[in-house]
Each structure stands twice: as structure tokens, then as C-alpha cells.
Amino acid sequence: MATIRFNSTVFTYIVRTGSPYGSPLFTDYYNVNSPAATTALCGGGLFGNTVINSLLIYKGSIGSFPSFTNVSSRSSDLLLTMPMTMTASYLEESSSNSKRFLTGITASPGGTASATGTGSWFLLYNTWASDLTTGSALVGTVGTVGSGADLEIASTSIVSGNLYKCNGFYLNFPYDMTI
Amino acid sequence: MALQFNTYAKVTALLPSLLLFSSTTVLKIYPSSVSFPATATTAPAGELITFTNFTTTQVGNQLKLSGAPGTTAAAALSGVPSWFHFTETAYGGIMIGNSVGLSGSSPVITLNSMSLTAATTYTLLDITLTMV
Numbered sequence: 001m002a003t004i005r006f007n008s009t010v011f012t013y014i015v016r017t018g019s020p021y022g023s024p025l026f027t028d029y030y031n032v033n034s035p036a037a038t039t040a041l042c043g044g045g046l047f048g049n050t051v052i053n054s055l056l057i058y059k060g061s062i063g064s065f066p067s068f069t070n071v072s073s074r075s076s077d078l079l080l081t082m083p084m085t086m087t088a089s090y091l092e093e094s095s096s097n098s099k100r101f102l103t104g105i106t107a108s109p110g111g112t113a114s115a116t117g118t119g120s121w122f123l124l125y126n127t128w129a130s131d132l133t134t135g136s137a138l139v140g141t142v143g144t145v146g147s148g149a150d151l152e153i154a155s156t157s158i159v160s161g162n163l164y165k166c167n168g169f170y171l172n173f174p175y176d177m178t179i
Numbered sequence: 180m181a182l183q184f185n186t187y188a189k190v191t192a193l194l195p196s197l198l199l200f201s202s203t204t205v206l207k208i209y210p211s212s213v214s215f216p217a218t219a220t221t222a223p224a225g226e227l228i229t230f231t232n233f234t235t236t237q238v239g240n241q242l243k244l245s246g247a248p249g250t251t252a253a254a255a256l257s258g259v260p261s262w263f264h265f266t267e268t269a270y271g272g273i274m275i276g277n278s279v280g281l282s283g284s285s286p287v288i289t290l291n292s293m294s295l296t297a298a299t300t301y302t303l304l305d306i307t308l309t310m311v
Contacts, residue, residue, distance in 0.1 A: 002278030002287060004308065007219040009271040014196040039192045065185040097218060129187070136188035140181075150182050171182065175219060 038135040062121035082111035110165030210258035244306040254295040
């Protein structure tokens with residue numbers, strides 16, 4: 001296995017600004033009209049006035065890429081949909097070897113659960129795209145605080161009709177890649 | 180399970196940003212006697228060879244050397260290549276890696292020889308960085 005190591009400048013381009021050749025994966029820019037709106041997993045949509053990302057909580061086994069290609073394929077396991085806010089996301093240095101990005105902040109008032117169940121995984125995806133092959137998406141596990149899950153919440157018991165809101169979570173980007 | 184991005188995010192957002200390492204790139208190859216840096220910082224002294232006249236492009240989920248192989252340079256020192264250091268001069272990007280080898284071994288940096296002799300000319304055969 002090879003180790004590839006980048007400096008922080010590269011990750012600033014990848015995660016926040018995009019390079020002259022690519023679009024950012026995340027951004028704290030209010031308007032992501034350019035680069036392409038389908039790339040970013042937070043920030044504003046075209047002309048800065050459209051929420052283009054949602055955070056979804058599911059029960060059951062986690063969806064796995066690349067076979068997980070369409071959100072509707074797991075609609076029977078969907079518990080909660082929370083549209084994300086367009087702003088208040090940011091990139092910061094977390095150590096000398098990584099950057100972290102605050103994302104997942106849901107828009108007020110939050111999302112109302114559509115079903116009752118135990119949340120076990122989440123999908124953060126770009127709703128500007130038609131499916132999970134034409135827009136950016138991210139999946140991770142859900143668990144209670146201290147469980148070591150990618151997204152830790154106070155209780156994984158989601159109740160239909162209840163209102164939920166996420167104040168955001170950090171995604172950590174270490175500068176090392178193993179290929 | 181680690182967080183997982185879908186293919187679109189990796190190919191459309193992550194990989195194109197690495198095209199920073201394109202026409203304004205300096206590629207230096209080092210022997211193992213020069214320590215692989217703990218962080219990607221300015222290139223240290225002691226490089227075996229330096230390539231400058233090449234470009235990279237994206238092919239699917241790979242960052243590749245553009246065009247036919249043929250970028251050549253004369254080795255500054257004699258030795259066995261161990262790791263590489265890219266400096267992207269326009270924006271300040273730096274990428275280092277410990278994958279240098281010959282064709283057939285699937286390295287990131289492919290050279291035509293892994294035993295360099297000072298003042299002898301060698302060829303950069305390929306660059307392949309795969310985003311899986």
C-alpha cells in the first residue's frame with residue numbers, strides 16, 4: 001500500500017474552493033452557482049437561494065456505493081429527512097495533518113420524522129441531482145453518543161411525527177491517503 | 180465503517196482538484212536516505228532527479244500523465260528512487276508519495292529505471308493516481 005500525503009493548500013481546493021479544474025466537495029460560499037451545483041454537499045444552490053442538500057436518517061443496513069444509486073431504492077427504511085441550511089458551514093484546520101469541515105446543519109425548523117424506527121445510518125446528498133450517480137453523496141453510520149458511529153445522536157429512536165434538527169457535525173479530512 | 184463518498188463526489192469533486200498538479204508542476208524523486216517527510220512541506224535537498232516538462236490529466240477515476248511518455252531529465256545524483264515530491268507552483272499545492280517503480284508494478288510514478296546514475300538521462304514513463 002502506498003501513502004500519498006498532501007499539504008493543506010490542496011485540501012482547501014478540494015473541500016472548500018474547488019480548483020481551476022474542479023468543483024468543491026463542500027463549500028462555505030453562499031452561492032455555488034459556479035462551480036457546478038451538483039458537486040457541493042453544503043452551501044447554497046444556484047443564485048444562493050435554493051437549499052440543495054438534505055440529511056436523511058435511515059433504519060436497517062447501511063447503503064453502500066456504488067450499488068446504492070437511487071434514494072428511492074431505500075425509501076421503505078427512511079425515517080427522517082432534514083433539509084440543510086445554505087450557510088454556516090466552514091472549513092478549519094483541525095491539526096497539522098488534517099482539516100475539518102462543519103456541515104450537516106439543518107434549516108429551521110428541521111425535519112419531521114415520517115416513520116418510527118431505530119436510526120442506524122445517514123445519507124447526506126445533493127438534491128439538485130436526479131440520483132446518487134449525478135450528484136455528490138455521503139453515507140455513514142448513526143449511533144448514540146460514545147458509540148463511535150460516524151454521526152452520534154442522543155437517541156437513535158426516531159418517532160414518527162416528531163420534529164428533529166441537526167446542529168451540524170464535523171467531517172475530518174486527514175492529509176494522508178492510502179492507495 | 181468509515182464514511183463513504185459516492186463515485187460522483189470522488190470523480191467530479193475530489194479528483195479534478197488534483198489537476199492542480201498539472202502544467203506548473205515540479206516532480207522530484209528521492210532515495211530512501213532522504214527521509215519521507217511527516218508532512219507535505221517544501222521539497223528537501225538531496226533529490227536524485229527532477230522532472231518539469233510534463234502535464235497531467237484526468238482519465239475516469241485516475242490522474243494520469245498526459246500524452247505519450249517521453250519527459251526526460253538527467254539525474255543529479257546516483258541512487259535508487261524511493262519516494263516523490265510534487266510541487267504545484269501556481270497555487271502552492273504539494274503532494275508526496277512513497278510509490279515509485281517500474282512498469283508492471285503499478286506505482287504512482289513510473290520510471291524507466293530504478294537504478295539512477297548521475298548525469299545519465301532517464302524517462303518519466305507514467306503517472307497514475309487512482310481514486311477508488
